[in-house]
Amino acid sequence: MAIQTRKKRKSALQLWIMLALIIAILVVLALPFGEQNEPAQEQATEQTEEPTDVYAATTLVKEGMEAPDFTVQMFDGRQITLSNERGKVVLVNFWATWCPPCREELTRVGSDLIERFKGQNFLFLPISRGEEREAVADFRTQMGYTFPMGLDPERKIYDLYASNYIPRNFLINEEGKVVMTSIGYTAEEFDALIAKIESLLQAQQEVNKQ
Numbered sequence: 001m002a003i004q005t006r007k008k009r010k011s012a013l014q015l016w017i018m019l020a021l022i023i024a025i026l027v028v029l030a031l032p033f034g035e036q037n038e039p040a041q042e043q044a045t046e047q048t049e050e051p052t053d054v055y056a057a058t059t060l061v062k063e064g065m066e067a068p069d070f071t072v073q074m075f076d077g078r079q080i081t082l083s084n085e086r087g088k089v090v091l092v093n094f095w096a097t098w099c100p101p102c103r104e105e106l107t108r109v110g111s112d113l114i115e116r117f118k119g120q121n122f123l124f125l126p127i128s129r130g131e132e133r134e135a136v137a138d139f140r141t142q143m144g145y146t147f148p149m150g151l152d153p154e155r156k157i158y159d160l161y162a163s164n165y166i167p168r169n170f171l172i173n174e175e176g177k178v179v180m181t182s183i184g185y186t187a188e189e190f191d192a193l194i195a196k197i198e199s200l201l202q203a204q205q206e207v208n209k210q
Contacts (some may be wrong), residue, residue, distance in 0.1 A: 018173040033209060055183050058164040063181055067092070067172045070158040072127055072150035080150065083176070085123055089200045090172040091193070093126040094158050097139040103184035106145070114147055114196055120201050121174070125150060127159045129166055169193060173200055 061068060067090075071081040082090065095102035106126070110142070113124045128136045129148035136149060152158055162168055171180040171193060180196050182189045 001064075032208065050075050051105075059183070060179065061161045061170060061178055061181075063178055065178050066176055067170060069158045069166060069177050070160060070180055071128060072125070072152065072157055075133065075135055075140070075151060080125065083123075087174050088123050089197055089204070090123045090125055091197065092161075092170045092172065093124070093169045094129045094152075094161070094166050095126055096129050096131055096166055097135055099166055103143075105167050105185040105190060106143070108190060109147065109203055110116045110188070111196075116194070117197065119200065121204055123145050124200060127152050171183075171196055171200075174204060 050070070067079070067082060071079055071082045073079055082092075087194075095106065097103075109124065109126070113122075126147075130150075130154050132153050134149055136151060140146070140149070145176075150157075160168060165183050167183075167185055169180075169182040170178050175177045179200070180193060182193060
């Protein structure tokens with residue numbers, strides 16, 4: 001009798017364990033997907049395959065809006081205030097040293113932006129998001145970059161323009177209005193930015209001839 005009783009208790013215990021597992025599985029399946037597997041903030045930042053509406057929701061400054069003013073501390077110690085650059089075409093670029101698409105985009109900057117538009121009414125203003133000067137210094141040494149870079153260790157400037165995702169570009173015309181934006185990096189989109197910069201500078205030259 002004692003053996004049969006133990007067997008019955010063991011069977012009952014196994015049954016309860018199976019029921020508990022089934023209930024747990026059903027609860028997990030009932031959760032929205034985002035609650036089951038919510039990505040970390042920095043992982044989400046690197047994601048370049050999110051739906052367009054997600055990007056739009058994190059973009060605080062849209063095309064046609066006036067670019068929020070800011071003063072950024074540059075790597076070499078200078079300060080640049082955006083409103084003081086009024087009259088120039090300005091490309092504000094937010095990036096970080098750990099971000100692969102940012103790194104890929106920056107490899108094109110020297111020849112495709114700085115050299116291409118040298119001597120013209122254009123300013124390329126890359127701003128490192130959320131990193132201290134030491135991290136940027138190591139990155140510049142590693143990559144051999146010497147062009148000016150801004151520092152935004154507390155994300156105060158970035159948070160004026162967006163809430164997530166890098167790299168980001170905000171192209172600002174001579175009147176201080178955002179005329180084009182981009183998120184992530186593709187060669188085609190970067191080429192489109194270059195073409196837009198050329199058209200803005202060309203329009204300025206035409207006006208100055210009149």
